[in-house]
Amino acid sequence: MAKTLYDKLWDAHLVKESGDGSALIYIDRHIIHEVTSPQAFDGLRLAGRKPWRVDSILATPDHNVPTTQKERANGVKGIEDPVSLIQVQTLDDNCDEFGIVEYKINDSRQGIVHVIGPETGACLPGMTVVCGDSHTATNGALGALAHGIGTSEVEHVMATQCLVAKKMKNMLVKVEGKLGVGITPKDVVLAIIAKIGTAGGTGYAMEFGGQVFRDMSMEGRMTVCNMAIEAGARAGMVAVDQTTIDYVKGRTYAPKGDMWEKAVKNWREFVSDEAAHFDLIVELDGSQIKPQVSWGTSPEMVVAIDDRVPDPANESDPVKREGMIRALQYMGLKANQPIESIYVDRVFIGSCTNSRIEDIRAAAEVVKGKTKASSVKEAMVVPGSGAVKAQAEKEGLDKIFIAAGIEWREPGCSMCLAMNADKLGNGEHCASTSNRNFEGRQGYGGRTHLVSPAMAAAAAIAGHFVDVRNF
Amino acid sequence: MKSFTILTGIAAPMDRANVDTDMIIPKQFLKSIKRTGFGKNLFDELRYLDEGKPDQECTGRPINPDFPLNFSRYQGATVLLARENFGCGSSREHAPWALDDYGFRCVIAPSFADIFYNNCFKNGLLPIVLNESMVDQLFKEMYAMEGYELTIDLARQIVKTPSGESFSFDVDEFRKHCLLNGLDDIGLTLEHADTIRAYEAKKRIDAPWLFDVVK
Numbered sequence: 001m002a003k004t005l006y007d008k009l010w011d012a013h014l015v016k017e018s019g020d021g022s023a024l025i026y027i028d029r030h031i032i033h034e035v036t037s038p039q040a041f042d043g044l045r046l047a048g049r050k051p052w053r054v055d056s057i058l059a060t061p062d063h064n065v066p067t068t069q070k071e072r073a074n075g076v077k078g079i080e081d082p083v084s085l086i087q088v089q090t091l092d093d094n095c096d097e098f099g100i101v102e103y104k105i106n107d108s109r110q111g112i113v114h115v116i117g118p119e120t121g122a123c124l125p126g127m128t129v130v131c132g133d134s135h136t137a138t139n140g141a142l143g144a145l146a147h148g149i150g151t152s153e154v155e156h157v158m159a160t161q162c163l164v165a166k167k168m169k170n171m172l173v174k175v176e177g178k179l180g181v182g183i184t185p186k187d188v189v190l191a192i193i194a195k196i197g198t199a200g201g202t203g204y205a206m207e208f209g210g211q212v213f214r215d216m217s218m219e220g221r222m223t224v225c226n227m228a229i230e231a232g233a234r235a236g237m238v239a240v241d242q243t244t245i246d247y248v249k250g251r252t253y254a255p256k257g258d259m260w261e262k263a264v265k266n267w268r269e270f271v272s273d274e275a276a277h278f279d280l281i282v283e284l285d286g287s288q289i290k291p292q293v294s295w296g297t298s299p300e301m302v303v304a305i306d307d308r309v310p311d312p313a314n315e316s317d318p319v320k321r322e323g324m325i326r327a328l329q330y331m332g333l334k335a336n337q338p339i340e341s342i343y344v345d346r347v348f349i350g351s352c353t354n355s356r357i358e359d360i361r362a363a364a365e366v367v368k369g370k371t372k373a374s375s376v377k378e379a380m381v382v383p384g385s386g387a388v389k390a391q392a393e394k395e396g397l398d399k400i401f402i403a404a405g406i407e408w409r410e411p412g413c414s415m416c417l418a419m420n421a422d423k424l425g426n427g428e429h430c431a432s433t434s435n436r437n438f439e440g441r442q443g444y445g446g447r448t449h450l451v452s453p454a455m456a457a458a459a460a461i462a463g464h465f466v467d468v469r470n471f
Numbered sequence: 472m473k474s475f476t477i478l479t480g481i482a483a484p485m486d487r488a489n490v491d492t493d494m495i496i497p498k499q500f501l502k503s504i505k506r507t508g509f510g511k512n513l514f515d516e517l518r519y520l521d522e523g524k525p526d527q528e529c530t531g532r533p534i535n536p537d538f539p540l541n542f543s544r545y546q547g548a549t550v551l552l553a554r555e556n557f558g559c560g561s562s563r564e565h566a567p568w569a570l571d572d573y574g575f576r577c578v579i580a581p582s583f584a585d586i587f588y589n590n591c592f593k594n595g596l597l598p599i600v601l602n603e604s605m606v607d608q609l610f611k612e613m614y615a616m617e618g619y620e621l622t623i624d625l626a627r628q629i630v631k632t633p634s635g636e637s638f639s640f641d642v643d644e645f646r647k648h649c650l651l652n653g654l655d656d657i658g659l660t661l662e663h664a665d666t667i668r669a670y671e672a673k674k675r676i677d678a679p680w681l682f683d684v685v686k
Contacts, residue, residue: 015670016663020644024660026670028681036563038504047657052667055686064502083502083525090504101685122685126678134562134586148586150564151506152593160660162667166643198489199556202585232559234585255680263680298489319488319554326487417561419498426522436560438493444522 002275004170005239006205009145009270013128015162024162027056028127031113032100032154034061034091035419036132040155041094051098052161058122059095059102061088062112063419067382067409071421075106084420111385111411114138114352118222119387121251125240125267130157135352135435137228140237141221143244143270145205147234169279171204171233172272175212177286182469184362185220186354186433186452188212188284189227190292194302196282201233204280207272208238212286218247219358226353227435230299239271293339293465294437294450296327301437302450303339305467311335330439331447332427340465342449345428347372347379347406347460348442349453351416354433355384357391359453364397366457366468372405373463380407380422382414406460418443431459473595474653478576479622480549482613484539485514490553491560492587496569499525509565510572514540544617552609553580557598558587567594577623579630581606592646595653597623599630599640625651 003011015024032040037059044050051057064084071078076092079085088105095102103109109116114135117123123139129146130136132154139146149163157163173192193200206228213221221238228236238244245264248254255263290304301324303310312324312335328335333342349355349363360383372379381401383389389411392398398408415422416434424430424446433456437448451459458468500512502525515523518540520533534541540548551570557580558566567590570578576596581603583591591598601609612632613619622631625647631637649656660667675682 016666018645022643022645024663024667026667026674035501039506039564042504042506043657049657053671055683058685081502087502087504124680127681132562132564134560148562150562150567150586150590150593152564152590156657156660159657160664160667161671162660164645164656164660198559199582199584202556202582229560229586232556232584253684259680263678266678298491323488417493417498419501436491436493438491438560440497440516441493444497444516 002273002277004272004276004278005143005207005237005270006145006168006170007276009126009128010167012126013145022164022166025128025165026162027130027157029117029123029129030057030157031117031129031131032057032059033063033113033133034087035063036151037094037154038087038090039151040158043155044158049159051100051158054099056161057100057158059091059100060110060113060116061091061105063413063417064088065105065412066420067412067414067422069410072106072410081421108386108390111387112352112355112413114226115355115384115388118142118218119251119385121248121254124248124254125244126270130163134229135226137234137236138222138226138352140225140228140235141218142248143237143240143267145235145237148229168205168234169203170277171201171206171280171282172278173206173208173282174210175284175286176210177212179212179286179289182291182454183289184452184454185216185223187289187292188286189224190294190302190450191284191289193227193231193299194292195284196231198230198298198300199232201228201231204233205235205237206231206233208236209272213238214241217358218243219356222356223353227299230435240267291452291455291468293455294448295331295333295339296324297330297437297439298327299435299437299450301327305339305455305465307339309333309335309337309339342429343375343464344431344449344459345377346424346430347376347456348415348430348432348434349380349456350382350384350414351434352384352413353435354453355382355388357388359433360388360392360397363453363457364400366454366471367404367406367461368400370404370461372460375463376460378407379405379460380409382409383411385411415442417441431456431465472593472653472655475576475595475597475625475650477622477624478549479620480576481545481547482550482552482609482619482621483545483548484610484613485551485553486610488554489556489559492558492563492566493560495558495566496563497523499523501563501565506568507572509569510574513569513573547574549574549576550621550623551575551578552606552613553578555581557583559584562586564590564593567591567596571596579606579609592650595650597625597650599623601630601638601640605638
């Protein structure tokens, strides 16, 4: 029978099926960080259990870590927030106790969990990957089944190497055609979410197919898969092709020699069969996608840069209309206001969505030779990992930002969720390359606008949103 | 895990769609390394008029008088009525921990986000999906009657209103079994340890590149 990519990944990891549709699936790679693991380790200790397979786990602190060189200079002890310090220290202690490999705070390999997974080859095609973080779907770009789990499941996977799961339905998001100049993977995924809504993918594993994804780089595919959860789907994925294989080759934990050939042969199977059945297919025309900007407090509240803030009066669904009115109030925007008339107070380029080398290059290209608008209080670039940071510095990109008055920081999640000191002030607007524009997400009362790295960089220079295609 | 059998309790509203887990429990409280104590910060940004800090006493903070959970009529509520896509966003299990710690045992909504839905069952919290018109009816009845109580019978899979009307709901057999009996699913999975080991042994031969690499 013809199978989808997801069917194949599921079948390859099925350990045991129960009559009621729930199953045990085997987990190949488990990534952990400081926020969602401490209670899981406590649970293990309480029950006298040990991790089933220590070599399946890779740890790094990312959510809480400060991004200024001043705070980072002294490692864990240098973290000024005492509560964050305890959490990062707890991860170190737990990993040491159980013998888990951890890239500690100032290890040159440290970074955002979803950036270091693919970058080191710890996450590979055909794998099942879990992490106590909803953006784990990023790894689906490799042709893997990757999704976020809760802390009880973190404990369950550590103790049993398995997850109790129910098979999801199959969804295909097909984007054909060629993207226009200046249109990035972030614009593609925001356009998808705008079309299907934040619950459009609930209950589905979401495969991204079509010319646009075939042409897309691995970094771009990661950006798209990363935000599958913002469309409601726990897992996003792209079929394995030559781009995937070329990306994986030579990475630290990737197989070598004869083993490499054997692995590649296996990985090439991870594509949807021609005749595979999808329960739902959504199609978009890639050539019509413009640079996207979110205006509201949900990732589906997105319009094109040349558009205006929508008017709730035109919405017929009362629950939706209420939501729009509340969003406009929170965001301090008026219906029908042009998107280009929105001024920004801060700019954040980073997060597991957009902090890889291509993202940094795209932002640098826009910024080169220009200066940050004086009305923008702060603009920062936070690379996704030590490796991304080193590569960018090798290319001289850090100097371009610094010359423009934009800060160049140490790797971490930073202002995407503002668990460290990087946050928005009350009422401040931010052009952000992150993934969520929820109320308070980037700081109490903060107003997030989700955009691509190039669009964020352009906003930093202009002081307000502008169409990067004419910039 | 505590079991869930029959619950009768006051229903309270969270009357908006797409309530995300950042809203249920804001990030600054995730710095805790414990599983308990999140209840006082449930819906923190809606409940209080100031910005909440971790490890802060909440008794002296300014209360938002317009937020329903602060109304005297909803005190002691154990059932939360909500709208579509409840619990979307971050996978933080701190969201069900906060609801549970506050006193909620059940959330009723037309739809839930997948990860949140799953996390509830691990914590003795029952998420119930009823269709939109049923949820709408419950909201209307609750607003019209102070002290509006719902009875949830998990074994029979029904929600009963004060007028005696009942709505049936679906729940996965395995999850129902675990919840009714308060079972820890790690113990249940480990009953299949031999099956897991057999799978693993075969995989070590078929895909050796997956083993003993990160060490």
